Amino acid sequence: MKLYYAPDTCSLSPHIVLRELDLPFELIRVDNRTKRTEDGQDFLAINPKGYVAALALEEGAILTEGPAILLYLVDRAAPTNLAPSAKGIDRYRLQEWLAFINSEIHAGLAPLFNQALPAVAQALFRDKVAKRFDYVESVLRNQPYLMGESFGIADAYLYTVLGWCRFFDIGLDAWPSMAIYWLRIGERPAVRAALKAEEG
Numbered sequence: 001m002k003l004y005y006a007p008d009t010c011s012l013s014p015h016i017v018l019r020e021l022d023l024p025f026e027l028i029r030v031d032n033r034t035k036r037t038e039d040g041q042d043f044l045a046i047n048p049k050g051y052v053a054a055l056a057l058e059e060g061a062i063l064t065e066g067p068a069i070l071l072y073l074v075d076r077a078a079p080t081n082l083a084p085s086a087k088g089i090d091r092y093r094l095q096e097w098l099a100f101i102n103s104e105i106h107a108g109l110a111p112l113f114n115q116a117l118p119a120v121a122q123a124l125f126r127d128k129v130a131k132r133f134d135y136v137e138s139v140l141r142n143q144p145y146l147m148g149e150s151f152g153i154a155d156a157y158l159y160t161v162l163g164w165c166r167f168f169d170i171g172l173d174a175w176p177s178m179a180i181y182w183l184r185i186g187e188r189p190a191v192r193a194a195l196k197a198e199e200g
Contacts, residue, residue, distance in 0.1 A: 001025040002056040004046060006032050007198045008164070010106060011053035013157040014069045015198070019190035020156070021077040027197060066106075067098040070153040082152045090147070097146050097154040104132045106161045112168045126170065133175050140177040144184070151185065159185040 003018060003025050005011035009032070018025045029038040030052050037043055047054040047064050055063045055072070063069055074083040084090035108129040111117060117125075136158070139146065146154045162182050165172060172179035185191055 001058065002028055004028050004030050004037065004043065004052050004054040004056070005198065006030045006052050008167075009052050010066045010157070010160055012163070012194060012198065013066055013153070013160040014053050014055065014073060015194040016156040016159070016188075016191050017070055017073050017082065017153055019193050020082060020151075020188075021073060021080060023073065023077060066157060067095075067102055070098065070157065071095075074153055081150050084147070094147060094152065094154060098157065100132075101154065101157050101161060105129065105136075105158065108132060109161060109164050109168070112164075126168075129170075130174075133178060137175040137178050140181050144181070151188065155181075155185055156191075159191065 001018075001023065003011065003015055005015055005027060006029065015027070030036070030043045031038075032051070035043045035050060037046070043054075044050055046056070046062060049064060053064070053066055053069055055069045057063060063072055071083070074080050075086070079085070083094055108125060111125050112122060136146075143149065145151050146158060159182060162172065162178070172182060186195075
């Protein structure tokens with residue numbers, strides 16, 4: 001498999017999961033401005049949507065969208081403790097978390113990367129995201145991870161997008177359980193290895 005990534009983007013979450021599962025993969029960096037890969041390919045020919053993550057499968061298919069890639073990876077490596085089995089309510093709870101992170105937190109923070117966004121609009125996005133963080137905080141007060149007692153793919157995704165808060169001067173101190181959670185996940189060997197690989 002080949003994972004197309006760019007540093008400080010949501011492609012970090014499948015990168016973490018690939019390492020957690022110890023699956024073989026090649027990491028290919030994408031320049032988000034030029035849409036060229038480090039090995040000279042036109043990234044738009046790989047993913048016409050123009051953004052990472054993209055996962056090239058051995059049979060030649062390209063899979064895009066972080067939540068879909070995460071589910072593919074855990075299903076490929078099943079059984080794994082990173083996700084509930086495909087049967088039962090817990091699998092739908094996982095999809096519920098992935099949808100919430102994707103639509104409410106990822107999509108809530110992403111507009112703040114636009115430096116031309118008027119201050120009033122920035123404040124609206126910040127307020128909305130803060131309310132979503134309040135909800136996450138209420139969950140993490142009672143359990144160490146989103147799905148309960150063990151780290152899973154939803155945690156890899158949330159960890160990734162929470163990392164963007166540093167770009168917007170959003171301190172996590174207002175959500176102490178979430179702040180501790182973020183630091184704890186950052187100490188995982190797979191997370192540290194993924195971050196180190198993306199620095200180069």
